[in-house]
Amino acid sequence: MNVYESMPTAQLDEAIRQLEEQAAQIKARGLSLDMARGKPSPEQTDLSRPMLDLLTSATELSDQGAPADNYGIPDGLPSARQLAADLLGVDAANVVVNGSSSLNLMHDAVCNAYTHGIGGNAPWCQQGEVKFLCPSPGYDRHFAVSARYGIKNVPIAMTPTGPDMDEVERLVQTDPTVKGIWCVPKYANPTGISYSAQTVRRFAALKPAAPDFRIFWDNAYIVHDLYDEGDELLNIFDALAEAGTTDLVYEFASTAKVTFPSSGMAFVAASPADIAELRAAFAVMRVSPEKLTQLMHVRFLPSVDAIKAHMRKHAAVVRPRFELVQRKLEEGLADAGVATWTKPRGGYFVSFDGPEGSAKRIVALMKELGVTLTGAGATWPYGQDPHDTNIRIAPTYPSLEQLGEALDVFVVATRLVSAKLAREARQA
């Protein structure tokens, strides 16, 4: 129950006056804090520094006979492909490791479908209106890729077990203009929820109306657990095999938030036919991958176990920040009944929902008070959050102390905007 809505007006006015005073005091401090960006903190990137000692002038610059210091090996070094395959639980033959950015691979896959089509079907650019389903709140950069190609981004409700699968099935299976869906199946950006086994099975069993429909399965947070017992995500390719489905999923991941963002390895896995098609496109679009980076990575993290051990070090840095978010929001907002927020067990974000019509105002007020948040609406297609409630909280980058300060400001801002909304509703 929203306490401000049920408060007598005089008391509400007094509450607003007090909150405005607190806000003025905060503003006077001239803070400059940032809770906007989903990027690792320096403490986290420092964990990978030992990797930089593994390539020296004396290192043998090859991997299983594949040269790392010259052109060639377009699908990536054998050990890099095997590591990616082991991580995703697929056959290395169906993996390409190329570039440092999985978003760039996703872009290229969408662009290839737009200009050249998938599986012999007409290019999307020649098919009139085409659509992507966008579980929302979701990842703004996904939505930006499809929007760039004039693809209509259709929001789909997110539930605690994944996207609203009734709606996904209805649209995918009846509308041949639906060509794709953006998924972050584990520790979703920004809700932090992981898709249930049933959700994954329903994805795998989809019978798309469009033969050139693909699921863009961005497994960005596959190893980004905060606790020893992480969320379990059913392997989508196992689910596909179980369902007897093929040519339905492009799966992406990278080491961006494992080692050094933008200096790691990105990879894509797909069915034999799909990966052959992507490989053929890459043969013109790309030259050979950054194999020295790959060599350094596979020597630093030679196995999935090594990656998991490394990620436990990340968790030790990140977990206190996520727990601080929960504590501060709980202590500061639980009694007000104005907001809900997710409690992820991994990933990079907490998704926060305030009262209807509050998000833009909270973000703007936070900016005034010296704290940058992700733009309100960013988590929805075209930046249009239909109820203007959602704010993405990114707790990883600031120090614990800065994060605590920023959250204290956030509590005041949320309360003030909520109280004002209640007051305005009364006037109207």
Add this chain to the structure above:
Amino acid sequence: MNVYESMPTAQLDEAIRQLEEQAAQIKARGLSLDMARGKPSPEQTDLSRPMLDLLTSATELSDQGAPADNYGIPDGLPSARQLAADLLGVDAANVVVNGSSSLNLMHDAVCNAYTHGIGGNAPWCQQGEVKFLCPSPGYDRHFAVSARYGIKNVPIAMTPTGPDMDEVERLVQTDPTVKGIWCVPKYANPTGISYSAQTVRRFAALKPAAPDFRIFWDNAYIVHDLYDEGDELLNIFDALAEAGTTDLVYEFASTAKVTFPSSGMAFVAASPADIAELRAAFAVMRVSPEKLTQLMHVRFLPSVDAIKAHMRKHAAVVRPRFELVQRKLEEGLADAGVATWTKPRGGYFVSFDGPEGSAKRIVALMKELGVTLTGAGATWPYGQDPHDTNIRIAPTYPSLEQLGEALDVFVVATRLVSAKLAREARQA
């Protein structure tokens, strides 16, 4: 004068018999040599090994305040942009350093024009037939990029001073469907010639019929001189300023053949409006560049002078190979009057022309004799060399000894095919 054509028939038959005997002897040796690939030899890549000692766990991972170990800095590290700018002779504000492959940047620039258009003009994909001019012989991977987007590749004759500029001017200035031209202005692939100052000035003074025409100026061999006095190439952006032209050139280069291929820095320079447009496209297509690679590079090669000193070490390795090509061809073929070849002072290739209708047969015979060459025709759009004469010789990768053997075989193959062609012409 082709000696085989002027030989009495009996003597020609005897010459063919002797050449076939030599070929049989070569075949019996079971050689396995490769003169196909324009890639540095291990001796060359080893020159850059000391670079790998420059990043360690103790290195400060930033450049002029820009973090190298995290997301951000989408246009590249400040020092990397400055180095690229100094190399190209342009303002660092008009340079983006991103990725390791300049071909990938070229692809993305073409793809962006195809899907989104240039300078507010309609996307090329909506303009019906569009064309690229392809100075030929040229670089097969350039031609493959434009061909991938259904762009019609139009061959343009190459002269010792660059492309046939009368033809370039005529087509660019009268045909609005001509949207681009592929240029390797210094040590062109494969002829090794450099464009004269007059050619560069004529490019800079072009008044294209299409407002969305761009010159794709791939300065791949900008510092790849074999001799202390390298070919001088007029700076295209200086020539543009002189001509009062703008928004006409995308210039590309990379460190691919300076340090480690596919693990270096690639960059693009353009006018302020053009680079802003590319940057906006990259903001969706790409994330941030491989800044640890950039950091390592700018520490290893902090200035153009450092690059030039490094390239003199490359020249010491490469020059003997190019000189061996000249000596072997001169000694083996000059008296036969059947072929011509270029004498580059830099770059990666020698362009060879045999008698009309000989190239495919020479390459096939070489294969039989155990020597792989670049496929005949590869240097022309769609692989169609109109006279079937051109063969690209790539002398850098094999050892001197292997190269010498391969060239000896090449002399025999060229003589044998030429003699047979002369005999067949007589029968016909």
